[in-house]
Amino acid sequence: MEADDLALVDAARAGDRGAFQALVIRHQRKVYAVALGIVKDPDQAWDVAQEAFVRVHSHLADFKGDSSFSTWVLRIASHLSIDALRRERNDRRASLDDLHEADLAGTGAGEGILATALGADPGESALRKELAGKMAEALGQLPAIHREILVLRELEGLSYEELAARLGIQKGTVMSRLFHARKKMQALLGAYAGRGAPPGGGGGSHG
Amino acid sequence: MTRTAAACLALLLPTLSLADGPATSPAPVPVRVRILRGARQAPPAFDPKLADLRSQLSKLSYVRWEQVSEQTVDMSDRKPHTVQLPNGDEVTLVVEAVKPRTITVEVALSRRRTRSRLTIGRGQRIVHQVTAERDGVAYFVTVHGMP
């Protein structure tokens, strides 16, 4: 937990490599998961995750403990992931963020994919586990700006304000971009989740 | 490479026996068994009943710890004791050996086909995850032998 992370950071700062090793082991999977969600390619995510820890190590002296170690290393990982994407992507941000009436299609009453498929008690269902896997898979099919905002929101847990600051966009844009990202995700999951849904309950729009 | 080395270790290390004297009589041993619930995505909280486990649990990234159940069982050598878990699974505990300074306990999860045999010293506790993590929540069993 966090108090222990801080003790490990102190020890690592004093040159204790075992402490740094323990920090890496403790956080490596989540750091990798964040990178994977954003950059999509497993090998690139692996490199980004490693680079994140290398940077953490070189800036241990700067870590003040204002935020948790986890927040810090995930922030570095997501920055690196977004930087990696920005070197590659064709930026269509403005057009992707606009919201029009037609964009609401597929998200209204009678068109819920997950809620219908998972039912009232989704806690422990096998379908829920499958959907989680499909969702991670579907994430790779989303545009980069949608992947990054979903990962920052869902894995890093950033608030609207933090997302706006991190991505350099207005809060309103944060909300509309998240909406588009989630709607696309829902459409991608539609065919899969709809398989187990009652007649008329599944099969969302793929538009 | 690491796995190869681990396999070599598996062959070599049993020869390094524990100098702890012979096993004692098969008299029942009181064993304190607790089931814990750890959650990652929840407001941080630490059940005061788990204070003695803080140093072990604090190594994990779960932020909310609660004790679900507790029992003290008189366990005889090699006689299995089964504990039901909140998700319907069960964990089977067997006291394999009791020595003056150590106790060896087997923790078996039949549904996962996982079996761990752990020897701990007096005052130590085994913390063993017993369910896969789902939605940031996992259950653990702790075993504290009191020979």
Next chain:
Amino acid sequence: MSDCTHYRPLVGSRPGELAAAEAGALAAHLATCDGCRAWEAELAAADGLLARGLLAEAARRDFAPFVDRVLERVGRRAPAPLLERLVLAFRRHPALAIGAALAPIAAVVALVLALRLGGDGDLADARAVQLTTEGGATTVIQSKDGPVVLLDDDEES
């Protein structure tokens, strides 16, 4: 429907993220709009799924080489042989995690680990820790208060 273009993106906000007036207006809209309520249910159903899916993907990867590579990059000398590393880790950092250096432990071979730990005062009652794990992959963290055994997520029953 035009209200929905305004309100639907607000659905899924966390407490405190919307201004009070905005949150109140959203609640009023939700009370009258089946479509936005359905979207709210959809987001609730999806809550946590993406994180779970990505973490499960991460759990499927063998992270054994990860930390070694990071340590090499930050200037560590070449890693010592496995047994030496384990013993050193126990002796130098008895309270720290070392088990992950072993993880994931292959299911095929039962791994027996018995390390002598003589000399450390706080381990006086546990001069040796013995662990055997077979079956599913696990990670073991050793501490002075006893072992912590973690299951890997990738073979849920």
